[in-house]
Amino acid sequence: MVQKEKEVQGKYTFNFKWILFVPIMALLGVVPLIVRLVKTDIPAEYILYITGNNIDFFAQYKAQAIVALVIVMGVILFLTWKKEDIKRDKVSYLYYGMSALFIVMTLLSGLLSSYREVTTWGLPNHAEGMVILICYIIMMLYTYYCVKEKRDYKFILIPLGFLVICLTVIGYFQYVGKDLFMTEWGSKLIIPEHYAEDRGMLKGLYKDKNIYGTLFHYNYMGSFAAMMVPLFITLTCFMKGYKSKIVYGILSLCSLFLLFGSTSRAGLIGVACSVLVFVVVFGRGCLKYWKGILIVAAIGVVSIVGLNSATNGSIFSRIPTLVADIKGMFQPTQENVDYKANLPLQGIEQADGKLTLNMQGQALTLSMTEEGPRFEDETGTQVVYIYMDLGQGAKYFTQEPKFEDWIFHVKQLEGKNYLVLAYQNTKVLTLGMSEQGIELVDDYTYEPKAFVEPPAIGFKGKERMGSARGYIWSRSLPLLKETLLIGFGPDTYAFAFPQDDVLGKWAAYDTPNIVVDKPHNLYLQIALNQGVVALVAFLVLVGTYVVQAVRLYGFKTGYSKVEILGGAVLLAIVGYLGAGIFNDSVVPVAPIFWILLGVGMATNFMVAKEQKSGRAKVAHATIHMKTKKHM
Template sequence: MSQTIQTNQATSPKRQTAIKKGIPLSSIPTMLLLGIVPLITRLKVMDATEEVKAVFKQAQIADFFSYHKATFILLLAVTMLVILFFSFSKEDLQKYKELKVFVEALGGFLVFSLLSTFFSPYKETALWGVPGRMEGMLMIGAYGLMMLYAIYSFKEAKHYTYIIISLSFLVGVLTFLGIFEYVGHNLLSSTDLGLKLLFPAEYEQLKSMLQLEYTEGKVYGTLYHYNYMGSFGALMVPLFATLCLYLKDIKAKVYCGFFMLCSLFLLFGSTSRGGLIGVALAFAVAVLIFSKNILKNWKFTLPVALALVVVVVGLNVMTGGTIFERIPSLIKDIGISLSGSDQDFDYKDHIPVRDITCQDGKAILVTQTDELHLQLENGELKAYDQNQAAIKLIDQGDMVTLADERFSLFTLTKVYDTDNNWAAFTLVINGRNTFVFRMNDQEGVYMINSFTQEKEDIAYPETFGFQGKERLGSARGYIWSRSIPMLKNTLFIGHGPDTYPMEFPQNDYLGKYYAYNTPNMIVDKPHNLYLQIGINQGIVALVGFLVLVGAYIIQSLRLYIFKRRYVKEEIIGIATMLSVVGYLGAGLFNDSVISVAPIFWILLGIGLAINNMNKKIERA
């Protein structure tokens, strides 16, 4: 930001001199975490542990977005710890004492996260995180340290300038990349410079094999996925919009207004419904806080609001309606979610296969109208219906078809062993690979995990709610219905940070088939920040987190609500709080991820520091 935000507090001559000389040393780690680390994107091929292999069915995982970010985050967290060790003072200790309830809530969150790691059956994953996500206990601890460090390092409201500079730089770079993504040209994967940044020399040969996941018209920049760009937008739009509307300095208004528009582009370009929900929630809280001010200055507020609507609608028209493309589906999903579960709905009535059992050496596939029995007889695969009438199998080289209209949807693709013997087959339904079966004389025909080659049965896990709504929110209804019952096992401690995919019932193949139109889908996250914490780190850790953010929001409302006038320190306090609210709202649909979460934890710490300053100003 071009102009430093003023403070009403007296500033010592020593500190004034330090600020004039340049950026305070203590602000540099925070600025790097906010402005630079989210942009790091570079390939790292990681060997999967046995527990990760069993779930993801990969021996190695190619990670563009998380490993190197995690490395820098942990290095900066260590730097923060060193700075705290050498410069922490009694004055700083007093600040933490004044924020006792928040520090204790954070402590509860971290302690029970640590206990979940210690007692986890997946200790290595719980400590480091799943390859490609890297949000294990070390990262959770780094988040907590970031918040405490932000409280420590934010000593004067003037320092907010450095926060805005860092965030506006990040927004600017992501907007630049996003504009090209939006029109179908990903600069990182389609230019020589981008490819050099993405691929280290040792992975040069992988350029033609590995590509960034990319969908034209959806913006994700360097944040891993467009959903996480939505979470980022939910952080940035309320922040820059509040500063733009309520700071009095004209240069600051123009500066923040520009980056507000950039943030809006990133939000709508992401098409993330979670991000839209987060911004809508932050907007509702903003209207509540500024209600008296809005009514008093309606002649100014109304034209600004109308102008913003015109800009957004204009962008939508210019982009052929893509800005608002997911809003109708969001409204539809909200309507469906409020209508109540259909207790008579059975998803198995809507898929080709109702059940698969393997017993007595045969695989039995229950269809909507009959049964298909597959078994070995004298080393040859045979098929029968439920009445044991034979069904002719037609060998067509590497594929086998069934000469019966009742099973016309099914074909078998042969899988050969190292001796070129037909040892297994993939069941293809409607042209899609689904289940894999192995055959041998000792055990007959049985279903297997395609990666581990071990026997596998279909699971029918306990569900809660969303009956008939499994496809709600891009199958979030399915995930939530299976995830909520998992909380019964994590009342005290969880399974360990980032271990959700190991505990989710991945062999709920028929449920996945209905929700995703394929059973071969790995559910690696709950698409909900609160379920993520509750399952991974336990209900007690979730309560600690909710107390932390809830107490912060309540404190902020008490400080700022229903005022007619605000000083600059209060405006930046409100802007920070609304940013946090936006992220928490997006968390109803999105998870924590290291591309965005550090920004949230730092802003939360800064918000607490600002509130503490403003409480002192009020008392003075």
Template sequence: MQNMKTNSREKSINFFFPIAFILGIVPLIVRLTFIEPDSNLAKLYGTTKRSDLFSQRKALFLLIFAIILVGISVVFFKKIFDKKDKIVNSILIAAGVFLLFTVASAILSPYKQQAFYGMYDRAEGLITIACYMIIFIYSIYTFKTTDNYKYIVIPILIVVAINSFLGFFQYIGQDLIKSDLGKLIAVPSEYTNISLTLSYEAGKLYGTLFHYNYVGSFVAIVLPILFCMAIFEKYEIGYKLFAIIGSLLSIWLLLGSTSRAGIIGLVMSIIFGAIIFGKLILKRRKQFLIGLGCIVIVAIIGNFATKGAIFARIPSLISDSFSVFKDTSDFDYREHSAVKDVKNTDKGAEITLANDTLKISFENGDYVFKNSKDEIIQFVKSNDKDKSFKTDAQNFSNISLQFAKLAKTSSRADGVIVNIDNKTGFMFRLKPNNTIHLVDYSSGIDVDVVYPDTIGFKGKEKLGSMRGYIWARALPLLKQDILIGSGPDTFIFRFPQNDLVGKYYAYDTTNMVVDKPHNLYLQIALNEGVIALLAFLAVMIIYIVDSIKLYALKNEYEKDQILGAATCLGVIGYLFAGLFNDSVISVAPIFWIILGVGVSLNFINRKAKAN
């Protein structure tokens, strides 16, 4: 009798339930921490500690949950890991190859700290990626019935609702994270005297997901799922009502974030959805049109209420789409930039401008500025309030200078900043031997301007918020990463950060660090290697092809099939958003769980079809 009770309790255990906590907790964590820079990071940002509000603690909690899942899997191994078919096994093998080459890239990386623990503000090192694989595999094996889908939907609705609430106040410029209550939650007591500076303007929202672009990736996953459940699912009215509300709030998140990547992901989900559900849409076109109409009305009302702000970035998305097809192969950005070249000389530096060259040196105890003819150019203080110096010389009328002490122990102004067209330009340091050298803005380290190899995107450097600039300089790096990459989360060290003239043309400033490729696939190829990327793509292709075979153009759908198709559309949305966004700890755990559930749903539906 006792054995029967024990067996009954074990059978009643829902091993998938812990996944709900990961979905509902990890994306919402916002907690301030500081990262001590190692020697590699100091070369980019200096020795000052770097603050992290959205990533490190998310990664820590994900690790804790992953360890718990491993423990559950070990204790209940026989109950969890049942036999799967060839398709699931193929996906698992490809995922294993992806993880294997990720491990190899981390072990052999010259940037060990970041490769294992991740960058500050990102935290996607080997440990985090291993956690992704754990929750992915765990989801495949523990999602055994569609009744478990509520443990997906309920946490998603919670995350959508909380981010919509926070996002509203962020959108109107009253960020609750910076409020007293927000600080009480997000800032440890030892840092209460620190002022949170979140560099997001009113008119955009990011919730707890770190950046408005990642809100787009999040919505690209969850909106197709919620919308399909609202339109097609045979649930009771209360359940459908929550799905409708969740869909409308997701639309608000997407439009409020102004994420064009999210829009692209959603559009591609709609296209694939039309293919998969084509016959059912025609049969239930009234419900579909009503649902679509509600979304359009909400979007129009929201755009009207915000005086056009919600749709403000749509025209740029359209213009970028058309510009891709323009032939600009003979374009040289340096011919269209206010700055042609910057170089260090024996004792000074030279900035080559469109019409002249500004030569900088230090002679007889003072800075000296000359033109290309070695004629002295006088810069004078513009006014008492403004600390900048300007000149009447026509060829340098767009130049302003600022002098500062870069070293705390310096007894003189040992730094000069040359701004061009009122944009942050180039910083030079005066050394003890009275020579002048170009330095990095953040670290203060001596640098020489480089002109890296590029592939494509000539004349399209500003495409997609400067993604063209990044991709053109990232693609040549792939030839070094065929087998393994430089290590997870190490793109920042590979990118030619000293391409200051290129940065100035693309970003109108040199005071910035390119820390990500803005492309999920480039991110994997450069960090983990091309083979890891191929393995990742194999997982996705096997899953999506299998889904289309199972669900496309059916006359009627069972509940399991609708959920399987909706889950696939969420995966597709994320993957297309990934053409312009990276993987990030705020959203990636959701994706890997949804993918694991999708693989399991396909397995369930294949078994049902076979029977």
């Protein structure tokens, strides 16, 4: 146990142990609330891959605060380090080993990446470079070191409770369409004075009834709620004392509001996973605590039904789509299904200076002449395209019925002319024109490129599943063969993804030019950015914790206070890991997970030590009884 530093003045005793937990409390209760505009400088060649260009409200300042607090952790450890306080057992050594492996693979992936300018600090709106990823491991191990007794839990639960209340207040106004950040004083709070001219352009991120709080996206609010709902509901059910039950009950209701108000299906799946583990861990103990569980369940059901009625059913608005996606995932797919079947454009051919757009039952071929581009249909008959320039941009259009939706806008850049193909006012492709002919070019570099459909694994015919997650995963899985050892680099997924897959994006998103900058899967994110070895290290780390926790807390009929706390944290971790199947790791939420993981690991250590001590006492008493019998 940590030796407490005490200073006695008269009858007052001062305990300075809380100083150890100051950075942890700040990371849990303050950092997630930071929202502040910053415009970052990034290499020009990466602008195309960044959502919102270089404008960032929700990640950069949080990331800076994380780094600062991790440095504070280092200073505190330097001043208070006690070698005897290091946790030492087989499981702890496995934690240390997997943490070191995760850090090493993160560093190697970042330092050897082709996108070295990005890997250190990450992209705007992401900011999960290798520095932040290493900070996650440090804060987890720091928490593992600091938490030594059940009284330390107040340093975890108080900031989390504060955060839940703050997000509930902010979320309520977002839900009813009166986002506090969009008010005059709110915009001054989140936009510095030197960007004051931007305050008038501030608009809400999402439509009403989508709660994102200060976490950037409602899906990330879902990941947060997937931790808080099982954490506080478990404490409400099993902790003794009416005051505790009331406090935890209020926090449970607030967490449920954030969960359903976010409309995040990933959050619902995370909570569903934690419910399954709850049945395993607390199934037998429920008989002893059935009154508390019944009361909590009744209040929860009434509150949710009442909230649903008050919001005209909007809090359950995305559940039908979740059910449909789950059913569709397990339904067989027809072998001859073609995701391009219903697309206006189904393929591109380039040869001898000509470019052919293959459409549904027809084709349009472009070539160059001295007069300009020539257009022909699939029979070789010329299609009359009219050139028009009204001073607002020149374009080629036709009155031929079967091609009238296809317009070619002329774009001039550095003395060269390009054709930007649009279908019903939706940009599709950029074509370069020269004496040699017409060719497909990159939308950003304008360099010639070939039309290639990237390889895909699985999800055939299910590309639109889970808001196009089926498409993202199917195009991401083939990339794993390149990252078996070292990944592309932290926060470089957008560069590795086949962004030129125009037809695939069109089929999945109804637009061919969206930038796919995240895999919407925590595990794919680690495997591609940091490598499969790093993913294995992560899975062994969290898997060891979960398995040990289930063994320690599962299948019991009664629980001590520390076991209840440990079980609640276990369910929070499972909730995050479950939501991680559909969500990514992000700066606003990930620190909470890693700190809770450190708390859970420390609690397992305490409980395992207590249970081992208890068994030793029983064994000693048994031997003593037998010895007395023989005497």
